[in-house]
Amino acid sequence: MRCAARRCAGRRRRRRARGGRWRRPRRRARAEEGRGLVRGSSTPVRGAVLLYGLLAVGAVTWVLADRGTIDLWRHPEPLWRFPFAAGLAGGLVVGVVFGRIVAWLSRWAVRRTRWGAGLHEEFHALLGPLPDSDILLLAFLSAAAEECFFRGALQPTVGLVAASLMFGGMHLPVNKRFIVWTIEATVLGFALGALFWAGGQLAAPVAAHFTINYENLHFVRRYRPA
Structure with missing residues (x-):
């Protein structure tokens, strides 16, 4: 026993x-x-944080030198003028709805087209399995910095067309699969610029940009084309 x-x-x-x-x-x-938030993030994420920081500084410097103010949130000559609170609330709603539509179209392209699936695979290989904290950080910084620079600072000075083309040019293709991304960014630049001009605030383009990137980064992480 x-x-x-x-x-x-x-x-x-x-x-x-x-x-x-x-x-x-x-x-x-x-x-x-669970790692992330810059220190524990991947090299592409740390590089993106640095880039967006430089864009934000460039936006404030540009608008201060060009217009003598740091107010880059409001368009100096909007199509329609709304009270600030109403324009802010309405812009956020319009931006989120527009962003969800664009994100849905992106998912449709990934599932239904070869170029969409190829681009999706490239982003998955580049970014890897991003944690939720890095997805939130990238979506917020890209929306805030890019919209402040291209829409808030550049567009009132150089015009909608030039600012949108420069926005597309920033998304340069690293290989042939990314050419579609550059074209999409250029078209999206025109749409975001139109939202800024029409509403008179950055609320709509920032909300749309954030929603698109937040939804698409989550989709890149969880979905693998067959």
Whole structure:
């Protein structure tokens, strides 16, 4: 009986030891998935944060030198003039709705077209499995910095067409699959510029830009084309 008890106790200890060894990699994997917010982020994310910081500084410098103010939120000559609160609320609603439509079209293209699936794979390979914190950070910084620079600072000075073309030019293709991305960015630049001009505030383009990037980055992480 004592020998049997010792054997059972030994088996239990070995099972617990094996279980501990197998659980540690899972804990490490969960910890790695939770990293982000610049210090624990991938190199592309850190580079993007630096780029968006430079864009934000450039936007403030441009508008201060050109118009003698740091107010780049409001268009100096909008199509329609709304009270600030009404324009802000309406712009956020319009921007989110517009962004959801564009994100849905992007998902449709990935599932239904070869060029969409190819571009999706390129982004997945470039960005990897981004944690939620990095997705939120990238979506916010890209929306705020790019809209402040291209719409808030440049558009009132150089015009809608030139600002939209420069916005598309910023999204230069690194290979042939990314050419579609450059074209999409140029077309989207015209749409975001029109929202800024029509509403007189950056609320709509910033909300739209954030929604598009937030939805699409989550989609890039979770979906793999067949």
